[in-house]
Amino acid sequence: MRTLRRRERILLALVALAAVLLAVQRLRNPAETPAARARAEPLPPLVPRIDLARLTTERPETAAGKRDLFRFGAAPAGDDLAELAPVEAHHPVPLPTPAIDTAYVPPAPSLPPLNLKYLGSVENRAGVKVAVLMTDRREVLTGQTGEMVANRYRIARIGLESVDLEDVGSGQSRRIPLRGN
Secondary structure (H helix, E strand, C coil), X not given: CCCCCHHHHHHHHHHHHHHHHHHHHHHHCHHXXXXXXXXXXXXXXXXXXXXXXHHHCCCCCCCCCCCCXXXXXXXXXXXXXXXXXXXXXXXXCCCCCCCCCCCCCCCCCCCCCCCEEEEEEXXXXXXXXXXXXXXXXXXXEEECCCCEECCCEEEEEECCCEEEEEECCCCCEEEEEECCC
């Protein structure tokens, strides 16, 4: 804990003195405190008085809830709403019915963008080709024909200038060409 400098001690003493003077003034004249002023002034009525005698009187009949919201037109002027005839909706021109095309075939879902690049292939003495691919995160993936790559694609064919990948989820295949740096 650090010690206070002389200037800080003086400021602290002045603040303490001001607090003591304010407390003494409030104790000498308690009528000036906010709590005393609030007790002296009458409160306005926040809640109107409840007349319990109103509970025994009959309530007047209202038209609330008797109007059919699905009928068009203005509200009737009379009290008797039961005599109203239903409003007929008519169209002067018949509405066209949409033709349904039964030969419509929805398009095949498009594949999400492929985030792999084909860097090339390596072949050993036994003739086994290994494809070298790179993700957008710069991860290098390798695999032979028939193996899974990126938990999503199966390598279908490895060529000199391209590799064919089959999306395991949809069964669609893509060809990724060899690209230079």
